[in-house]
Amino acid sequence: MRFNFTLRRNESVRNHEGAAGFALTPQLELYAAVATAALSDQFYETADTRLLRLRELVARNDPAFVARLAVYAREQLYLRTVPLVLTVELARLHRGDNLVSRLVARVVQRADEITELLAFYAQANERDGVKTLNRLSKQLQKGLALAFNRFDGYQLAKYDRAGRVRLRDALFLVHPTPRNAEQQTLFDQLVQGTLPTPYTWETELSALGQQQFASAADRKAAFRLAWETLIGSGKLGYMALLRNLRNILEADVSEVAVEQVCARLTDRFAVARSKQLPFRFLAAYREVLTVQSGYVAVVLEALETAIAESAANLRGFDSSTRVLVACDVSSSMQQPVSARSKVLLYDVGLVLGMLLQSRYSHVVTGMFGDTWKRISLPRGRVLQNVQEFYRREGEVGYSTNGHLVIRHLVQRREVVDKVMIFTDVQLWNSTGDGDTLARAWIDYRRTVAPNARLYLFDLAGHGTAPLEVRAGHGVALIAGWSDKVFDVLQALENGESALAEIEKIDLG
Incomplete structure (x- = not known):
């Protein structure tokens, strides 16, 4: 979601388009990668590459931070897979206390997450099949045993699915102590395959479809x-x-x-x-x-x-604030957020952008690719406006000339309080004139609006930024797809950060 920090300048840092960039600290890079993780192939990064980068970043970060981030991703961002990845990596690297067992018990909130975690544990440790999991981490085993105790017969039956690891396999691996005789009966039924078929709308329609x-x-x-x-x-x-x-x-x-x-x-x-x-x-x-x-x-x-x-309870908005909302419609944004979704990164940016538009009275909206184009749409129709943007995205081309958004403001001498750009942050200049977002922003603050603030909404988490992100420069980087990205706008005024929010997580 939100970062308010100083990036490490490194002249050798380049984004995926070869443009100069700024490297994030290990904590911030891990956070951005987690907040945008779909773990499916993207335009610039395959699923395996992202997974490898996540694993490397876990090793470079403090274990307590990784644990808090996993809980934050599960409970605040409502992500399921990536918290399990963080947990498994922590189990491989961390020893000496019960941090891992407490984390497992916290992030495993559905019965099928037990088997998902074990399947990734086998993959991460290069083990093939259930039988090779007999050397399970003791803390992982303890945490999974605690998780087993939370699930009733309905939950166990609903998520007892075929796969690389079955729930009965997990039961044999972790040996949970049943809370009472009733739960012992459920465990026995799970082993024997006799758990009653749970009533769900899926089972009812499936049965009807076979008639x-x-x-x-x-x-x-x-x-x-x-x-x-x-x-x-x-x-x-x-x-x-x-x-x-x-x-x-x-x-x-x-x-x-x-x-x-x-x-x-x-x-x-x-x-x-x-x-x-x-x-x-x-x-x-x-x-x-x-x-x-x-x-x-x-x-x-x-x-x-x-x-x-x-969006009714979004905080940190003043209806009189002058805002510009710019959506990146470049080719790299025309990628689905996950392998099973029809929704594109571009769509996510449009939805978040139109939600922002619905909160302000004085707002300019538009999109950029080869060029920047203002598009005026009525408030109150978030989804309809997204469709209108989507219909017109070819009007600006498919490059990533984000600097044109700011140059437009400079040329018009137009004062806005906040510029919000929704992008995968892989900005580069295809015009050949050498201009950059960083240079345009400095000019805008120096000559037009010295108190303006720029928010880069990073929808891909590739680990770099196109300009120095620092409070003194009026720049913040926000990562993620959730409406939680809006919660931090009020925090910006108080000097808080996403990392500070993560540090508040009580691991219990």
Whole structure:
């Protein structure tokens, strides 16, 4: 999320485009890499390369910081895989106390994370198969045993899936002591494969899908009834609802069911509890746009309300602040955030940028590639505005001339309080005139707006910055995809930092 620090200047540092850059400290580089980690191939970095860099950075950092960062990533950024990676690496390197066992018990919050952690432990230690895990770290073993004790029969059955490591394998490896006779029975059932099949909306629809129907109309009627029953029961979680809006509409559910869906989507308490990353609403919005249904308009409106609710409690905003929001639409930003997602890094920047626009009265928005272009859009329609930006992204080309954003302000003598650039931070000048973001920013602060502040929202975490990030220069670097990036804007005024927030984590 947010860094307010001095980078180490190194003339030999180059970003992935070969432009001069500034190196981050090991703590900050690890933080940026974690906050943006999808662990899938990206434009500049493969998944294996990112994973290797994470492992190297763990070795270069203090163990307590790594542990706090893992907890922060799991509990504040709602990430699942990368906290497990940090935990395993710490288990390989750290000895002498119970830090690892406490960390394992903290970051493992779902039963399937037990098996995911063990599978990565095998990979990290170059072991092939479950049988080679018999030399498990004692602290890892202790932490996993504590985690096992937290899960009931429903959770164990729901996440007892086929894979490189099964839950029964994990049970044999860590030997958890059951809390009571009831839990001993559950462990026995897990070993024997006799845990009752849990009722979930997935199992119900899966069973329905295997049935034979006399006609396509009968099949559609059965699925319509199933979706209406699920919606009415309240058993469909918020994320499941978001991901199945297209299926629900295509099942032609009743008006009453659609009203229930919209009420659920726009419930501010449900939105807050769901802890959805902002771009999840965009993914749902785009899926709904593809449906032929008379209810599409009301569901799109509900999604607009939902994402507005997700940003309702953002702190650190003064409606009178003059802001410029610039979105990088270069080729390297046209990459999915993960292997299974249709959402691009570019989309994440647009969503966060439009959320910011919704918070200010005096705001300039635009996008840059070969050129910089201002685009004026109405407030109050975050997702619709993202779609409009997306439709027009080819108008500026696909280079990364971020310096043009600032040059535009210099040339117009236009004063803004905050410049917010959403980018993968791999900026370079394709015009050949030698100008840079660093030079443009110095000129802007010297000749136009001496109190202006620049926020670079790093959406990729490649480990460098295009200019010196220092409070005295009015520059901050923010990393991550979550709306948590906005929480730190108020902290900037108080001289706080993301690292300071991480240090506050109590490992217990």
